[in-house]
Amino acid sequence: MTKLLLKTFVPNYNDTQNVSVRQRVGKLSGIVGIVLNVLLACSKIAVGLLFGVVSAFADGLNNLTDCGSNVISLVSFKLAGKSADKDHPYGHQRVEYVSALIVGVIVIVLALELASQSIGKIVTPEETEFSWWTVGVLGVSILVKLWMFLFNRRLGKNYASELLKATATDSVSDACATFGVLASVIVAHYTGFVYLDGIMGLIVAILIAVAGVSILRDTMSQLLGRAPDKELVQSIYDRIMRFDGVMGIHDLEVHNYGPNKFYASVHVEVDSAVDVMASHELIDKIERDFAQHTDVTLVIHMDPIIVGDPVVDMYRGEVRDIVRGLDKRYGVHDFRMTKGPKVVNLIFDVAVTFDCKMTDDELTEYIQTEMDKLHDGVFVVPTFDRQSCEYTEEES
Structure with missing residues (x-):
């Protein structure tokens, strides 16, 4: 009927x-x-x-x-x-x-x-x-x-x-x-x-x-302002990651203005070695795709990252593995390295969920302890973000 x-x-x-x-x-x-x-x-x-x-x-x-x-x-x-x-x-x-x-x-x-x-x-x-x-x-x-x-x-x-x-x-x-x-x-x-x-x-x-x-x-x-459905968040992540040239995303925020009215903002990581105009064209292409084919109005912040430096890539991978060892939902972004004569500082952001029970100091201590097992003279300087949007990242 x-x-x-x-x-x-x-x-x-x-x-x-x-x-x-x-x-x-x-x-x-x-x-x-x-x-x-x-x-x-x-x-x-x-x-x-x-x-x-x-x-x-x-x-x-x-x-x-x-x-x-x-x-x-x-x-x-x-x-x-x-x-x-x-x-x-x-x-x-x-x-x-x-x-x-x-x-x-x-x-x-x-x-x-x-x-x-x-x-x-x-x-x-x-x-x-x-x-x-x-x-x-x-x-x-x-x-x-x-x-x-x-x-x-x-x-x-x-x-x-x-x-x-x-x-x-x-x-x-x-x-x-x-x-x-x-x-x-x-x-x-x-x-x-x-x-x-x-x-x-x-x-x-x-x-x-x-x-x-x-x-x-x-x-x-x-x-x-209830948190968005996990299926919606995952679909946004998956759709962005389908575009060639996207290295990763973070700081995804989704706001609901009705049953089928969503506004979202996200940081999209691109290779810093690529021409900035080409990367900007990629960002515009992703935003147009969402506007034409989804109910999500997407605004993207372009985030250039260093790719291809073997030392930076090594440290980034190690930090990511340490963080994901705590919870596979946690992510690392805005990673950069400063190197002095005797010490190396790794500066990065860590996205954790709201249900994380550890304090920022406890998280920092854990990451530093694990890094000390791998290297001497390497210090971590993390900043922690509590994320409302959870998604499963692709394994790198």
Whole structure:
């Protein structure tokens, strides 16, 4: 069904990175949600009023608020598709994160309201009139909400949308809430245990609140600047290293300005013996390649290094082996050597990860101790960088 809807209403739906395609997908999700939630709300409110099932009536009101969330989704996808302007030079795609945040707040508010109603039913239980119409409406509602969960989860994963993922979480929470209402209606009818409606409602409210907190946590992480996915970082590294003339990279930083809006900066090492204009042409070529074929706007700093000096190459290789002996994710860059009459100073930067437990002094002592095992009179002068972007370097 999901694929059929995409084929019918979203041309070129396989182009998951296209902004206009994302807008149409968001619009499709919003319209489907509004139509289904209105139908569910009307049917639940009707049986709730006809048969005095307060929990079914409240569940119907819950579906009406879901319509509000769907409207938020429609508006946010429209705003996210706006072009960059003077006040927002990086575009508007982060609107999706703000909208997901609003959905998370709505979910938590609904959970608190449901918890309040459930506690009231436990304190002052009420008998309800049993009807198979109520059972049928609630059963169909569960199936519809589960389909909406699968529908939005698939769209959220395929189009990397935190908002659609939040909508999917909201749908499965609604299915749980409706299941609780259905179970309490059936069990209360056959057992006469009038407190069950309130107890089940309270349990469901807790589950919904947990889902809302999960939405808020994930969305806030994006807004605060979560580290980029390792797959994205590795793909950037691999793509740059494919170009002839690139000796290595370091200081890669990736910033997220929306689900498919990335800005990155990196230092690219080139042979210092190569003409500077030729190296500059290489840098321009890499930046154009990223602009034309990826969602990453890349800015490169050219870093000339000495290549082919046997002494420098020897020391660089030894230092790299020592550093990688600590962790294969660590790297060495900006390596240079100063040589005096009696001592050699090796000056370089070391990129380590944020989870490195050793202090800079401990790292320096370790590298110096290992170097002392290889040479006398060779001193290391490292500078350490904590890197947010991790990638696997090619073995040299």
